[in-house]
Amino acid sequence: MKDRIHNFNAGPAALPLPVLEEIKDSFLNFNGSGMSITEVSHRSKWFDDVINDAIERTHRLLNLNDQYKVLFLQGGASMQFCMIPLNFLSDGRSADYVNTGTWSTKAIKEAQLQNKPVKVVASSEDKNFSYIPNVIPFNSDAVYAHLTSNNTIKGTQYAFLPDTGNVPLVIDMSSDIMSRPLDMSHIGMIYAGAQKNIGPAGVCMVIIRQDLLDLVPAHIPTMLSYKTFADKNSMYNTPPCFGIYTIQLVLKWLEETIGGLEKMDARNREKATLLYDFIDNSGFYKATAAIGSRSLMNVTFRLPDETLEKAFIAKAVENDLGGLKGHRSVGGCRASIYNATAVTAITDLISFMKEFEQQSG
Numbered sequence: 001m002k003d004r005i006h007n008f009n010a011g012p013a014a015l016p017l018p019v020l021e022e023i024k025d026s027f028l029n030f031n032g033s034g035m036s037i038t039e040v041s042h043r044s045k046w047f048d049d050v051i052n053d054a055i056e057r058t059h060r061l062l063n064l065n066d067q068y069k070v071l072f073l074q075g076g077a078s079m080q081f082c083m084i085p086l087n088f089l090s091d092g093r094s095a096d097y098v099n100t101g102t103w104s105t106k107a108i109k110e111a112q113l114q115n116k117p118v119k120v121v122a123s124s125e126d127k128n129f130s131y132i133p134n135v136i137p138f139n140s141d142a143v144y145a146h147l148t149s150n151n152t153i154k155g156t157q158y159a160f161l162p163d164t165g166n167v168p169l170v171i172d173m174s175s176d177i178m179s180r181p182l183d184m185s186h187i188g189m190i191y192a193g194a195q196k197n198i199g200p201a202g203v204c205m206v207i208i209r210q211d212l213l214d215l216v217p218a219h220i221p222t223m224l225s226y227k228t229f230a231d232k233n234s235m236y237n238t239p240p241c242f243g244i245y246t247i248q249l250v251l252k253w254l255e256e257t258i259g260g261l262e263k264m265d266a267r268n269r270e271k272a273t274l275l276y277d278f279i280d281n282s283g284f285y286k287a288t289a290a291i292g293s294r295s296l297m298n299v300t301f302r303l304p305d306e307t308l309e310k311a312f313i314a315k316a317v318e319n320d321l322g323g324l325k326g327h328r329s330v331g332g333c334r335a336s337i338y339n340a341t342a343v344t345a346i347t348d349l350i351s352f353m354k355e356f357e358q359q360s361g
């Protein structure tokens, strides 16, 4: 059997090897239960311990105060695009949205589909979403301000979250949650499909400040109401147990092996700097995101032409470097270098890129 490769997939994406090993080792007999975690009841003590530990670790890692609730939902980050306006925009007031790419555009569209009043207060569409707007005229009477902290497809990321005063930020952090420490002072809600940086597909983490729950109208479908999940510790119905368990193990790895989000951030910066510096100095590869807006998670780049890009991606796979193809909507190349990606994966990638350049440049 083939050994494990360096996996640069955008999502589902690489998970920490110790996490995968722990899942494997306890898969047939979870915690002395004589059952797999995929077989135990979600009403059992075994699963209660898992979900509560995941919640406590989230609180510790992000330094959350007791105003925040940690929830686990299904439907991916895409379901949140629909739930956010449905839950928070019921009284005719409007919300601000910043459009920085594909996922922001979809979030805006889901609000508009419901005829909710939204204002797009800034957009980087004029330059093909290659940058993050740095002056954003937020409205002080908005119910919330929505943004995408890391743009997985375009390879841009907010270096700092904007100050929205009293307006709560609602942030799609699917591809950078738990990658760096967070200043929670303006944040009302964070959501993240787990499959980029914290777990497998099938579960979406939502961190919500309790005062936002007061906005939720009574007459919306039960399964689309944040209140349902907040009142029942995410177990109104059967939750995505395996996904929550994997998240718990990833968070344990972050706390106990990595040593917290400051350490994770330092390592992520080291990785991204290595790769961007190499690309900037090469003259053959070209980064697509504007300096100052570059993502530490998804490094997007081009080669001199599309034929070379195709050859590059194919040759990379032969060298056990997978997932370097850019999103189908933009083409080019992308290395997703989330938390689980080791520094050695980056140095191996750079060695390969040097070699490919020498052979083709």
Ligand SMILES: *Cc1c(COP(=O)(O)O)cnc(C)c1O
Pocket (backbone or CB within 6 Å): 011, 075, 076, 077, 078, 079, 103, 148, 150, 151, 152, 172, 173, 174, 175, 193, 194, 196
């Ligand atoms: C992948 C992604 C999504 C979509 O996530 P799903 O869980 O597939 O719905 C939304 N936003 C961002 C920033 C993403 O990277």
